[in-house]
Amino acid sequence: MKLHRRVFVVGGHVTPFIGKSHPDFVWKRHPDFGKRENPTLEQHLTAAIRGAFDDTGVDPAAIQRGTVGNFLGSLFSNQAHLGSMAVRAHEGLYGTPFVRTEAACASGGLAVTAAIDAIQAGLDVTLAAGAEVQTTVSPREGAGFLARASHWETERDIDDFTFPAMFARRNKAYKERWGVTEEQLAHIVVKAYANANRNPLAHMKAVKVSLEHASAPSDTNPQFLRNEELREHLKVTDCSQVSDGAAALILASEEGLTRLGISASDCVEVLAYGHSTGPLGMVDDYTSLNTTSRAAREMYADAGITPGEVGVAEVHDCFHVTEALMTEALGFTDAGGGGRLAAEGATTLEGRIPVNTGGGLIAFGHPVGATGVKQVLEVARQMKGRCGDYQIATPPTVGVTANMGGDDRTSVCMAFRA
Numbered sequence: 001m002k003l004h005r006r007v008f009v010v011g012g013h014v015t016p017f018i019g020k021s022h023p024d025f026v027w028k029r030h031p032d033f034g035k036r037e038n039p040t041l042e043q044h045l046t047a048a049i050r051g052a053f054d055d056t057g058v059d060p061a062a063i064q065r066g067t068v069g070n071f072l073g074s075l076f077s078n079q080a081h082l083g084s085m086a087v088r089a090h091e092g093l094y095g096t097p098f099v100r101t102e103a104a105c106a107s108g109g110l111a112v113t114a115a116i117d118a119i120q121a122g123l124d125v126t127l128a129a130g131a132e133v134q135t136t137v138s139p140r141e142g143a144g145f146l147a148r149a150s151h152w153e154t155e156r157d158i159d160d161f162t163f164p165a166m167f168a169r170r171n172k173a174y175k176e177r178w179g180v181t182e183e184q185l186a187h188i189v190v191k192a193y194a195n196a197n198r199n200p201l202a203h204m205k206a207v208k209v210s211l212e213h214a215s216a217p218s219d220t221n222p223q224f225l226r227n228e229e230l231r232e233h234l235k236v237t238d239c240s241q242v243s244d245g246a247a248a249l250i251l252a253s254e255e256g257l258t259r260l261g262i263s264a265s266d267c268v269e270v271l272a273y274g275h276s277t278g279p280l281g282m283v284d285d286y287t288s289l290n291t292t293s294r295a296a297r298e299m300y301a302d303a304g305i306t307p308g309e310v311g312v313a314e315v316h317d318c319f320h321v322t323e324a325l326m327t328e329a330l331g332f333t334d335a336g337g338g339g340r341l342a343a344e345g346a347t348t349l350e351g352r353i354p355v356n357t358g359g360g361l362i363a364f365g366h367p368v369g370a371t372g373v374k375q376v377l378e379v380a381r382q383m384k385g386r387c388g389d390y391q392i393a394t395p396p397t398v399g400v401t402a403n404m405g406g407d408d409r410t411s412v413c414m415a416f417r418a
């Protein structure tokens, strides 16, 4: 979408993303097991929203509309009506219109586009949040919940782990078509963990993964699918994490910035976004992300930029093959070139086009509804030189995000300029 009113990312807040293997996450092998609980959905959401006010200095009373990206609060936490839940975060928000957006793993991206749309419609200061808690049940039961993002009737039973199996199917087709190897794709995993090791907010900040470990199955890196045809095409390290966490950001028009007393030079500008939705359960090509490609084409055309100008990208790496396919959909390489691009090191912090600099969904973590919001803040922070140990040496001036729901069924791509 072309923006007829300018929109700026003022700033925001990301909570630590936590889950199994994070030092603070309580589970049966943690010394605090039975002594304390992990934060709830409400606590994560509240922390992100309050953090966004603290980090930007924006008065909550200035917010004219809010959105909350969330996929499965009703199932994992028995909690829906999250617009109203978000308003509990601060007295200054009582009465402000807030809604929840849901598009599976693209729920957060759509929270941001809805907050942009509100500015296009005439408001001046809006807030977009996203939150998810998924660790209240086992990964296997949770996989059944996440399967609601598929076409349940025809796709749920591909495996107990529906989405891991759907992307194992893509991985199989992708490798067969282009001759891409598991070792090439393992570079995506190794980069993700190496970046997360430098990111204090990352779920996997304390876990090291070597190329050898990520390249081949082992007792400590099992192929866990039951689907016999697909099992050999997915290992544990290829997957994004089952994480809890939240993110919130504040957007403003030019008039909004004046009202807030914030200079545009302290913000990044949203240039445009592309949003495309494909028919559920009707993927026509497992070797490319056609819905994301459509959203990316719209974004580039409306932003007036080309892939070659992009200096940082946050893409939806729900599995290692997805990052390879995302880099193709965004035009950073040709069809079939995603594995090679990663193996050459082009997507590392020092590479030609750094991708998922904080660890991505694989190692920063993937609290589903928060992911699309976190992506925008990550790109904005890289462009403003605020990423600490994982800062790109020369802060990029153009960045993009790509957030995806389901098996490339909903895609939101956004472009930003510092």
Ligand code: CAA
Pocket: 020, 103, 104, 105, 106, 138, 139, 140, 143, 146, 149, 161, 163, 164, 219, 220, 222, 223, 224, 235, 236, 239, 240, 241, 242, 318, 366, 404, 405, 406, 407
């Ligand atoms: N040998 C053989 N099998 C083993 C094993 C071993 N050494 N260790 C584990 N397993 C098997 C077991 O069968 C186990 O399942 P059960 O315990 O229920 O039998 C299974 O592997 C998982 O093991 P764990 O529960 O110990 O795994 P974990 O806690 O380390 O989690 C993971 C690993 C299952 C890969 C988990 O991280 C995961 O599910 N990740 C993917 C999350 C996901 O799908 N998110 C959505 C992405 S899709 C998207 O983004 C789009 C959208 O809209 C949905």
